[in-house]
Amino acid sequence: MSEERPLDALLPELNKSRRQKSEPIDASAVHPRVLEVTLEDSWEWTLGAWSDPGARALDKLLRELIQVTVLAELSKSPDNKTAARNFEKMRLLVFAPMSAESQKVIEEIGFSKIDFAPDQYAERINAWRDEARAAGLTPSPRPSAVYVMDISRVDPVIANNLLTIQAEMTKKLAGEFWGQTPGGPSRLMATYLRQYLNASVTPNRKGLHELELFIVQDKQNCLRWIDPSIFQALCDFIGVILRAVHDLDVQWGVCTPDSSGFASPPVFRVKRKDGYKIVPVSLHLLNWCVMPRGEEAPSLAESVDALARELK
Numbered sequence: 001m002s003e004e005r006p007l008d009a010l011l012p013e014l015n016k017s018r019r020q021k022s023e024p025i026d027a028s029a030v031h032p033r034v035l036e037v038t039l040e041d042s043w044e045w046t047l048g049a050w051s052d053p054g055a056r057a058l059d060k061l062l063r064e065l066i067q068v069t070v071l072a073e074l075s076k077s078p079d080n081k082t083a084a085r086n087f088e089k090m091r092l093l094v095f096a097p098m099s100a101e102s103q104k105v106i107e108e109i110g111f112s113k114i115d116f117a118p119d120q121y122a123e124r125i126n127a128w129r130d131e132a133r134a135a136g137l138t139p140s141p142r143p144s145a146v147y148v149m150d151i152s153r154v155d156p157v158i159a160n161n162l163l164t165i166q167a168e169m170t171k172k173l174a175g176e177f178w179g180q181t182p183g184g185p186s187r188l189m190a191t192y193l194r195q196y197l198n199a200s201v202t203p204n205r206k207g208l209h210e211l212e213l214f215i216v217q218d219k220q221n222c223l224r225w226i227d228p229s230i231f232q233a234l235c236d237f238i239g240v241i242l243r244a245v246h247d248l249d250v251q252w253g254v255c256t257p258d259s260s261g262f263a264s265p266p267v268f269r270v271k272r273k274d275g276y277k278i279v280p281v282s283l284h285l286l287n288w289c290v291m292p293r294g295e296e297a298p299s300l301a302e303s304v305d306a307l308a309r310e311l312k
């Protein structure tokens with residue numbers, strides 16, 4: 001595992017999903033590249049499935065692809081010109097019959113089946129034909145099923161303030177990379193939350209509860225959006241909590257973008273008696289607060305407590 005880019009090793013699909021359009025790609029039941037669709041005032045992601053690999057494999061492939069797609073977006077540095085795009089939906093186009101078990105997996109992840117409207121999907125279908133050829137597959141003329149999952153935001157009044165905070169943080173943090181100033185992004189976030197939402201965020205479990213109240217949604221069957229600068233500040237705040245509350249020796253990884261502008265997702269290294277432990281905090285936070293919520297999901301503070309116990 002690379003200590004500089006540990007999530008590349010933890011989630012090898014990360015680099016596959018960033019393949020350039022002209023590059024060939026290995027065939028897989030779930031296409032490893034996600035297409036971005038630009039609409040009038042928003043964006044969408046579109047995933048594709050060429051075959052049914054079985055319910056268990058499909059669940060793993062889809063969840064990993066969703067994770068790396070969203071994580072790459074939320075990890076963009078403030079200098080990235082696309083760091084605040086308005087994604088509203090994620091669609092899944094299925095080009096082969098699926099078993100009842102596999103269909104259930106798709107719905108349990110958070111997708112809902114919708115009717116296929118050929119006139120609305122013409123450009124996307126052409127793009128997927130190109131993807132099929134790149135994977136050495138015979139392109140299908142149309143999908144056998146289409147699914148959609150909403151990308152939800154918090155209450156509109158709070159959401160508007162969070163957008164303002166996102167914009168302010170993006171300007172303030174321009175030129176910095178995550179990990180350069182441990183504790184800095186979360187202090188800045190706390191300042192703006194106090195200014196715009198009258199929220200008091202302290203470096204303890206109470207502060208985690210306050211952040212969860214304003215930022216994290218408890219909705220099911222949707223991706224629960226958190227804007228990139230706020231997401232990264234939350235990652236930073238978890239490091240502060242692990243240090244201040246749980247007395248762990250936490251070291252921040254500096255997430256410098258590569259030559260393509262891609263920034264490695266936030267990560268910690270925790271020093272223990274038996275050596276160092278890599279902690280993919282961004283992946284943990286994604287699963288706790290962004291991926292579709294389970295029925296009995298723990299609170300953010302409870303999740304951080306559990307992580308701290310694992311790291312002792």
